[in-house]
Amino acid sequence: MAWISSGVGCSHVPALGVAVDQKITNDDYYGPIFKGFEYSKKWMEQEKPDVVFLVYNDHCTAFDASCIPTFALGCAAEYQPADEGWGPRPVPVVKGNQRLSSHIAQSLILDEFDMTIMNEMEVDHGLTVPLSMMYGTPDEWPCQVIPLAVNVVQYPAPTGNRCYNLGKAIRRAIDSYDEDLKVCIFGTGGMSHQLQHERAGLINPDFDTKFLNYIANDPVTGSQMKHVEYLREAGSEGIELVMWYVMRGALNDEVTEKHRFYHVPASNTAVGHIILENHAEGKA
Amino acid sequence: MTKSEEYDDIPGTIVFDADRSRQGYHLNMFCISLREQKNRDAFKADADAYLDKFPMTAEQRQAVLDQEWNLMLELGGNIYYTSKLAAFHGINFQELAGIMTGMGSTDYRAMMLAGGRSIEGNRNKKEWEDK
């Protein structure tokens, strides 16, 4: 049977992708950030998931204002890195797993989570930056990827509670899949940041620390946080953090925190990262 | 806006909700069209003719022409869209933030390097009025 072994929380700041692509990850500005992910790359090599289930948001790339699905599940054979205005990132094509995607889509919908099904979708930095942070610059991504795009651009994003429960439904879907596959789930976005208007540049390390503690140790309480608290305390774009609860919901109630990293700034944003492992009973 | 929301009290922040999305639809669709080179070329060649394709309000259209970045957000624009127009003008995200905050790029970048804008004093509009 398929099983979820671990979860990764990771910011997807576009500037980090630019740093990787321009090979400036060792400079004074980016060096400290990429140092924080050295452990993660080694961990990933040992973890070796067959599939990464990757929760992210599209930044008006695959979806513009004409169509705004709250949850869109990738069911394609592959996903091309998108041109976001500066040419596509020079990263490998993202390979999917169509049979597993279809199974998850069907299971989720019967479980009353009404997914939008994407049989074709380009993926932007929201998806490719976390892969770069965790895998570096391989010729091919060493895993298959199932993308889940969440609307966090137009208010309201789904609630933390909804995301957490969706994570639980994804867990049920993966646990009931008939093939032996090891799955790692990523929740991406954040941490605190605001890109717009006069309050741009907001960073709130106390909030971010509290959030990481909730994710690791008390997700049920954390998932009840109201949108206005994210908007006020973590900035208008900090609301992306709700996506981490999808990842957390798919893990056991009790997890082992293997790694945590936090840094300010990357461009306009605080960078946060956490690695959580399911205990052994996570294997079905 | 028909009703006031709790988040309307956050200073210097325009929450892109369904009302603003409706209001800014054509403005945002114009901005996102600039993701494609052929559209950037067309806009560059004849701004008026290109803007005619998008039935936005006169005020929105003027804000686009005047590069009034905060006003665009107040009129229903969203930053992920208006940033495409900024890119057309050679302005990146951090430079755009420098303009929107009124700080300029150098001071804005320095603020970010020093840990960003603190949450203290920036939670509600009252705190800004008192300043």
Ligand SMILES: [Fe+2]
């Ligand atoms: Fe994002």
